Amino acid sequence: MMTAADTQEYIPRNLMDHMNPYFAKQHHHHHAHSYGHHSHSHNHSRRHHTSETSTSHNVYPTPTPSSCTSGLQTPVPRRSSLAHTDPPPSLSSSSSNSYNTPPATPPLSLPLSQVITPGLVQATSATATATTTEAGSRKEPVAWCTARARIPTPDGSEYFLHIYENSQDKKEHLAFVFGDAIRSRSLDKVQPNETEMDRVKRGAYTGRLRPIPAAVNAIGVDHSLTNTLPLFQEQEQTTALMVETESTTATTVLSTDSISSTMTTTTAARTTATALMGQDQEEDTVMSMATPSSSTPLVRIHSECFTGEIGHSARCDCGEQLDEAIQRMKEEGAGVVVYLRQEGRGIGLGEKIKAYNLQDLGYDTVMANLLLNHGADERTYEVAQGILEDLSLDQIRLLTNNPDKIEQIELDSQIRVVERVPMMPKSWEALEQGVEASEFEVKEGAVENKTVKGKELDRYLKVKVERMRHMIPIPGVL
């Protein structure tokens, strides 16, 4: 769909980079095309590479010491220099568990669980294998989920927050997962020597956890859950998992629903597992079996913005966008917000704060970045691709106005944006309709308190449209 914004003049990224001496020879692609329903392949090169993989397309080389001067000319380290050296885990490996941080707190004592051998627990979708792109260029996963937990929200709905590690940087990138149908393959994958409680702690269960009587919140108590099953059965009607081994017989109670479906018997360990379901299981089963939506999932790839999301800043609409994305996914009952820790379009919070001072002098967001010797936009999307691949999302409806984001997410990947879902800034939508933003807000009812408006926001948005190709119609009054 062509919008008014499509016809606006813009400065392509390569031209912007030519304005910057550091990036003069960098970019090789960028074409404008409209995004509606489409499926096409790209043959242009990935814009950003880590230092390990980069050859001729190393877009942001680490400046040489001689190029480092002071003040506005001081370059900052590029992402490529931040790439850490830990190898990503091979999901197909049966012996490596190096990426899982040891628990900081002493584990609950679960003697019987300790004897459960690998293979006993099988996740519902534990078929994760390293992903390979169309070009076959990437064998190892880029991102893997280390933990997940339920987050209830004030309106009673909830989502599962997924924590991701990755092969590109040391940051904790996130995925807000709405609905039960979307699962992380790396999370569900069985890890060597893990116990059921290990899996519960990292969130590798289906359904919902429930309180157990054994969870006494006091130190100096025996937190062993053995020999307490009869008590649980009588009083709590909770899901009980009975584990029997060759040498010992005892029972461990876990409050996971549907855990029986994650268990199988291994002959090697001569272990059997039986789930004894409580009376309230039916209700929970309904929750855990939410019908997977047949429609393509809604996805938002959101970049961190401390000022806009936490700091009540009216310089940008980042907080409003995050709220809007979450609201829509609640309404649809499914979807994923991939939350990337690339603050300030990848330049970091400190540098963005410097950029704000330059903006107060009259420079726009693009020029302020360039004057700080940054690219106009230094974000990369390999981690987002890795997260989407891990969540088995290769056909998505993407909430964005940014064509570059669509190009980057499809690049060298099987992921296809089958639909772009626009995000109209609330204040501009109100302007278009000739109403006060506050009226609009009330009318829509979707936005709580993050709607932003004002001259600074208008300027920020116009720069996105005019210089960064964002597909937002500028209100006639502006």
Ligand SMILES: Nc1nc2c(ncn2[C@@H]2O[C@H](COP(=O)(O)OP(=O)(O)OP(=O)(O)O)[C@@H](O)[C@H]2O)c(=O)[nH]1
């Ligand atoms: N360098 C810089 N970054 C900013 C500024 N204002 C917001 N950001 C960052 O911009 C990022 C959001 O990018 P946007 O260009 O607003 O939007 P987008 O994600 O590219 O596009 P949409 O998907 O349509 O929202 C976040 O990381 C913010 O921290 C600014 O003035 N300077």
